[in-house]
Amino acid sequence: MTLLSIEDLRMVFNTEDGVVKALNGVEFDVENGETFSLVGETGCGKSVTMFSILRILPSSARMLGGRVLFWDKGLSKTLKKNNPVDLSSLSNREMLKVRGAKIALITQDPQSSLDPLYPIEDQISEVLELHRNMGPKEAHSEVLNLLEQVQLAPPERIARKYPHELSGGQRQRVVIAMALAARPPLIIADEPTTNLDVTIQEKVLDLMQELKRKFNTSLLLITHDLAVVAEVADRVAIMYAGNIVEAAPVEELFEHPLHPYTKGLLAAIPSITERKENMDYIPGSVPNLIYPPSGCRFHPRCRYAKSNCSQERPMLKKVSGKHKVACYYWREADAA
């Protein structure tokens, strides 16, 4: 059952240097109970997508089109059940009930993601008081419970501490606890382990998976690290310069990538076992989104590109089962 469905999302930013066409028709969906990963290089628009879902965007952002459909019983009281709500059409006040309660966020940098002036307990209680209407006593015990769930011990002591008194890994767990506090059906995690030590990364990932099962939430994992994807995700979507270029279940993507960009990404991962003189890389560089390439935005760097690639953007088409590609010549690329 689908939980979240992004349809043809188009988003631009009005900056001093020009109009940045950040999202060019993004589409994917997240199923109930799965871990869906959105992968791409820096600047491809994955963070923008995430902020567009939550509608936390700077004033220079303008949505040109598309829908962000969300299935949740609590939201569509007036409509029949199983009818989704378009988050992009909600008023800001209505979105306040969605953020944190229905869709929660785990941010990237544990150093600066907690307000330094408030102790841990207050920061988690904020969510509880806001979305679960808990009084101080109830909130206090729930906070301790949550801290235990994220394996921060002893909970009493941690609750009283301030953010600067905790390590990066501990702070990230607090952020996870805050995200879970209101029992949201969907959690968006933005590069949750990138800024952590490698040894801690493993632990935090494991924790997230376990909690996802326990609390029965779905996870939208945004990352540029393919290793994390391989370990944790059920399905993946590859994003390039504001478009989804390929989407598939994880094993299938790694075993049988179809889009030239995906192939380039996977080939560029250095392997311990192989011996190579030169590293494989994708020629060219990420395009400037103020003056993006016409048609398929990858065509300047693609060796299979033909004339129609620069004219009209290929749409995501189903190739087999749950595998979709946005490319006219994937068969040629596959044969090579």
Next chain:
Amino acid sequence: MAHNTLNYVIKKLLIAVVVLIGVYTIVFLLCFMMPGDPVRASMGLRADPEAIRLQRQLFGLDQPRYVQYFDYISNFVRGDWGLSFKYEQQPVFDLIMQRLPKTAYLGLWAIIFCVATAIPLGIAASYKQNTAVDGTAVFISQIGVSIPNFWLGIMLIVIFAVVLGWVSPVPEVTGETLWSFPGFFTSLKPYALAIVTLGTGMMASVTKMLREEMLEVSRQDYITLLRAKGLSERSVQLKHALRNAMIPVVTIIGLQLLILVSGAVLTETVFGINGLGRLYIDAVIQRDWFVIMGTTILFAMAVVIVNLVVDLVYMLIDPRVKLR
């Protein structure tokens, strides 16, 4: 924990005392150790030598310098701050206490004016960044920082006292009235121009600072996360952003005291207020050394005490400063 806090406070106090000793030494050096005779300088070159000798004895200036150094400070703490040359040998302490109420009144209201104007302005400017409100606020604060204090006073006098005639240019309120009830509030009208003059520079600095800090804070990750938690924008700004931004701003407000004293000298001159500032500048021009000593040390003491208080307040409001 408390033990460490106490240590910290004591350490700061000791530093403050040492700094004050340094201040006193410098002032003493300047006033009394310059070659040349202070009494003679203030009495004029043509004064009778016998009269000069008597005066010197009276003021204790016939003692060797280092004795004077210690004498002065031991007298000082006992409340004897010497005698004024020019005001018929009135005790300096009395003179200062006489003039203090007016300056204190002016200073207090100037700070209130500053805080009451700058905080809303700073918040509004950062909230509506890059709009007309922000641009105006920046422009006004830049002018406020660049305008000569005394010229602003003169212009205000011309507009409100001369042309419009709403107030008289010189506020004629006694010290007792100022600090009594309801004099405390009714004196605002005659003092209004002076308060605005003195407070504008401070207001502009604080506005600039607050706006910058608010912008800096809103760039932080935790603001994004707070919004993602479902907090209303108002909550985010007031409960979180403002509290964080205010921390450095509080220290700035404390440091404005420095500017306050300098500004008071100019403001009181423009408006003809007989406060400490006026006393000070007159003393400097007339070389009334004991008065200069007394007021300078008083000013420096005030600055050091305010800095100490600011440090302590900082410790209270910023949990990151709690010492291990």
Next chain:
Amino acid sequence: MLPEEERMYELEKRKRRRANLKISLHFAVGAALLVLLKIFLVNRETIPQWGPRLLALGGYLALWYLLSEFLYREWARTNYPDKLNPVKRFVDRFYKNKLATFGLFLVLTIAMIAIFADDIAIYPYEYDAAWQEFSELPPAIEHPFGTLASGEDLFSRVVYGARISLYLGVGVTLISSLIGLLMGVTAGYYGKTVDRSLHYINDVVMAFPFLVLVLVLVGALRANESLNNAFALIAVVMGLDVRLTVAFFVLALVNWTALFRVVRSKVLSLRELGYVEAARSCGAKPRTLIFRHLIPNSIPPVIIIATLAVGSVILTEAGLSYLGMGAELGTPSWGRLLSDAEGYVSQIRYFPLVFFPGLAILLTVFGFTTMGDGLRDAIDPRMKT
């Protein structure tokens, strides 16, 4: 680098150096010609009428601008042929800030007025007793701002006042910046006792409210006869009156505190970067480290603070002169002009006397303040949301 590449690089370097030398030579010749032009053609003797003289001056300045613009283009073309000119990028960033650009315009205007004061002022600097009969006149064409009690034309005095303000502003800031820079680098580099003692001195100086400290020092120095005589001599050399000279030195001696703090913290943060230790372990002498690394890296914040400092020095000097502890009668300091005009406050007829000198201060300081803030934003580009 391969030997062929190295040879190519050397050739390039030599070519560029020769081209740069040629440009400098062109500039020197052009500048010399323009200076001669000024001495012989564009001055009060050759063009006694104010209007035409101002026009000639405008044309003259245009020539200077053309010369600089042409040579800049040449320089950019030789040194940055691929158009990724860091100077240009910085300048572009600065110009985006309209307020700062306006500030720069103000500063340049005041500087031009100060430099060419002899041509811009309607009446010359030296007092002419014949002016006395024109005392206290309202604004007219010959006296756009009116006249003072002594008969001097206010407009001309305000124009000459620009010289005083900039002389003091820039002069004091240069000296105190040097002091602050050296002290800050020393404190930051040597640390421990040196740092603590310098920091203590800084704290003591900062414990005085600024004006109070300056007043005490000026008063003390003037009270001392022998020092006073020494300053009289210096005053003649500097071309100012005695009291203003004393104020100059006092300000220069006292204004370094802000800079000291900033430089010291910059040096400390540079030390944390690690390359200081690395260099030291390679045997680098302290002097090399200080002059080649620490000081150049501390320059950007120094420039910003110095620009802002000029503004605050001008304000302080104006305040001092207003209180009677700065410029003496006759020196056209703006603050002094305001204090001379005090008696005329209640008479609206003489409003120009109290208005224009203060306005001049405001515009000048405003220019430096906005320019300084603009520099800070341009050097430190933080991403605007």
